[in-house]
Amino acid sequence: MPAIVAASIAFVLIFGSTLLGMFLRTRVPDHHLAGDSKDVIRLATALIATMSAVVLALLFASTRGSFEQTSATVTRLTTDIIELDQTLEEYGPEAVPLRKALRDSIVPMIDSIWRDGVAKSKADQPYAHTESVLYGIRGLVPSGRIQTSLQARALQLSTDVSQTRLILFTQPADSISRPFMTALVLWLAFIFGSFSMSAAPNRTMVVVLFICVLSASTAIFLILELGQPFDGLMQIPNAGLRNALPPLPSPG
Secondary structure, X not given: OOHHHHHHHHHHHHHHXXXXXXXXXXXXXXXXXXXXXXXXXXXXXXXXXXXXXXXXXHHHHHHHHHHHHHHHHHHHHHHHHHHHXXXXXHHOXXXXXXXXXXXXXXXXXXXXXXXXXXXXXXHOOOOHHHHHHXXXXXXXXXXXXXXXXXXXXXXXXXXXXHHHHHHHHOOOOOOOOHHHHHHHHHHHHHHHHHHHOOOOXXXXXXXXXXXXXXXXXXXXXXXXXXXXXXXXXXXXXXXXXXXXXXXXXXXX
């Protein structure tokens, strides 16, 4: 489910609970919301509010750390591809077909990682192109110590590219547990419902609670977006990887 849709549903549920609390405030006898009953409601609300605040903070820190780590992995993949191409260029004319194959592998690589809108049969082939480059490097016959060292470096880089691509390919599209987020939304609904029952409704209170509910829903949206690094409005851009290698010069 897109993060904006999930956050909108959370907003509707939480603000709906707030309006329900305002409605109940006009129906519940005053002595049910005064004295000891009021103190118990405050303590219960404070407990749930503390739990929700801690969970929101932990979720945001966790998803942000995961997002930044994934972004660093994409940067590493791009860097390895550029270095691999430079190594093959230094190897000599024998490696030109491999450099061309490396360029041909970039678009399928992006399709296998950023799978939004890509046919499943196409996205589920993470090895086809990069493995041909790896096998081609193994088939090179170096003519001296320099080419031998360049071949060894190219083999290491191509292996790193394949491993990094597999790590990104196997990363789940949504790392946030849906039951966990459902429980969090229910907690927030209870909190704002309790808030709205604490005093007689008025326009100022409605505006303040609306802004607070919108802020909580925005926090949920950010958490869900960070949990989907290859989808949504905040996805990791692939322009750097797509444009990592310039076209090969025409022969002659």
